[in-house]
Amino acid sequence: MLRTILLPEPNAKYAGYAALIQAYDLQVPLPDNLSAIGEKHKLYKKGRWQVFTPRHEPDDTLFGHLVFALRYEGIELAVLKSLFTQIDAGEIIRIVKNEPTGAYSRRIWFLYEWLLDEMVDLPNIELGNFVFLVNEKLQYAGPANRSRRHRVNNDLPGRRGFCPMVRRTETLERYIVQDLSRKAEENVGKTRVDLINRAAAFLELKDSKASFEIEGESPPQQRLTRWARVIGDAGKAVLTLDELERLQSIVIQDDRFTMPGLRNQGGFVGEHDRVTQMPIPDHISARPEDLLALSNGMLESYELLKQTDFEPVLMAAMIAFGFVFIHPFEDGNGRIHRYLIHHILAETGFVPGRLVFPISAVIQDRIEEYRQVLEAFSKPRLDFIEWHPAPEGNVHVTNETIDLYRYFDATQQAEFLYSCVETTVNETLPAEIKYLERHDKLASTISSFIDMPNAKVNLLIYFLEQGQGKLSKRARSKEFARLTEEECRVVEDRYAEIFSDD
Numbered sequence: 001m002l003r004t005i006l007l008p009e010p011n012a013k014y015a016g017y018a019a020l021i022q023a024y025d026l027q028v029p030l031p032d033n034l035s036a037i038g039e040k041h042k043l044y045k046k047g048r049w050q051v052f053t054p055r056h057e058p059d060d061t062l063f064g065h066l067v068f069a070l071r072y073e074g075i076e077l078a079v080l081k082s083l084f085t086q087i088d089a090g091e092i093i094r095i096v097k098n099e100p101t102g103a104y105s106r107r108i109w110f111l112y113e114w115l116l117d118e119m120v121d122l123p124n125i126e127l128g129n130f131v132f133l134v135n136e137k138l139q140y141a142g143p144a145n146r147s148r149r150h151r152v153n154n155d156l157p158g159r160r161g162f163c164p165m166v167r168r169t170e171t172l173e174r175y176i177v178q179d180l181s182r183k184a185e186e187n188v189g190k191t192r193v194d195l196i197n198r199a200a201a202f203l204e205l206k207d208s209k210a211s212f213e214i215e216g217e218s219p220p221q222q223r224l225t226r227w228a229r230v231i232g233d234a235g236k237a238v239l240t241l242d243e244l245e246r247l248q249s250i251v252i253q254d255d256r257f258t259m260p261g262l263r264n265q266g267g268f269v270g271e272h273d274r275v276t277q278m279p280i281p282d283h284i285s286a287r288p289e290d291l292l293a294l295s296n297g298m299l300e301s302y303e304l305l306k307q308t309d310f311e312p313v314l315m316a317a318m319i320a321f322g323f324v325f326i327h328p329f330e331d332g333n334g335r336i337h338r339y340l341i342h343h344i345l346a347e348t349g350f351v352p353g354r355l356v357f358p359i360s361a362v363i364q365d366r367i368e369e370y371r372q373v374l375e376a377f378s379k380p381r382l383d384f385i386e387w388h389p390a391p392e393g394n395v396h397v398t399n400e401t402i403d404l405y406r407y408f409d410a411t412q413q414a415e416f417l418y419s420c421v422e423t424t425v426n427e428t429l430p431a432e433i434k435y436l437e438r439h440d441k442l443a444s445t446i447s448s449f450i451d452m453p454n455a456k457v458n459l460l461i462y463f464l465e466q467g468q469g470k471l472s473k474r475a476r477s478k479e480f481a482r483l484t485e486e487e488c489r490v491v492e493d494r495y496a497e498i499f500s501d502d
Helices: 017-024 062-072 077-086 089-098 103-116 170-177 180-189 193-214 221-232 241-251 288-306 312-326 333-347 359-365 367-382 402-406 411-449 454-466 473-477 485-498
Strands: 013-015 034-037 044-046 049-052 145-147 152-154 268-272 279-284 387-390 394-397
Touching (some): 017 034, 062 103, 077 402, 103 152, 193 333, 288 312, 288 402, 359 411, 367 411
Parallel strands (some): 034 049
Antiparallel strands (some): 387 394
């Protein structure tokens, strides 16, 4: 059934990807941004629509709309893959023969062969300049690899098996220009090594606890500590499928009810009907028969990008969110997804030293926004996944869905992750270091006039924090009953002086 995409104004015309989706009835999620030709000579945005003027109107042909899309909208691999599976290779041959040296005809030809992994009946281009595939004014490009056949520099940020794209937005450019990695390095350089080590240990544990709480779990302290050590070691091991499965075995200790490794059945995130126990999915995971290809594609794309100067936070968003969208394991996906952020930021050197960015803790503070970012991927794809209920309340997907998980726009996820990193660098880390400096100053002050073991001093400060600078009756009558009233008053006064934000 032909879909009708609502236009931004009554007499507007589809252009670019919107026109191709409409004309060929492509069964793909709509791109976040669509284009239309308006009646007025005015460029403007309206919701997800970019409205162009009549002078921008392309020829109403396959080539016309493809050129418009690549020039003004960037590369939407999912749309192009769906389109290319529907058209005959002869269409591509005609396009290239009409413009054998044209920059756009060569890009279209390359994308056709790259996406379908098959060659059309055309000779190699022998002469002419190489053109870059990705328009860097619109999207972030990866390392360039020459395709001599097409005389195209393939700078897609991934491999055929997994290649999310990120649009160049004002928001992302604003984050990138802050050089948050350098800022974090400068903060660390000004801080004593012992304070950094203590901050790292605290933030590791804080992030471990938050990552479990996001999943609705409250594990014992030993399990939290073990996962905190894993986070602290992020970036040291080579990221392979075996390593991901090792991480799952740490997250899921008791595997009596959970199959370790890649799923051999369907998967979804959502609820069950209380009466029928029928699945009510919010997200449907990749099919089990696609998991190996998707996982390998994701890891190959990471290997490609990490050897370059590709922006680490964008890379982390593409890989980590790509992992959780694929949902390769029966359980543990969310925690490993957040671990991958740590791993990539550590391995690329974005995070200085052994410091840990408590990403999970920041995400927990923005849990609703986090859910919306996940749903921005999942909800539009539910309409294109055919499934029926499977045993034990699961889902069984009956159509081909692999492209939904390997070709997607990760811009929203990248903007969200960068906002979390910005909060970590500008607020969370300075606040933790400032707290430790104040804590040490107060501990030193207390020790200067009260002879007390360090553990007891720390407990005293803990009670002061709990009482917002005042010792409770319980503390005065039990743990610190031997303190005099004058000593209690002095301790409270010193706390107020040191922890004052004035």
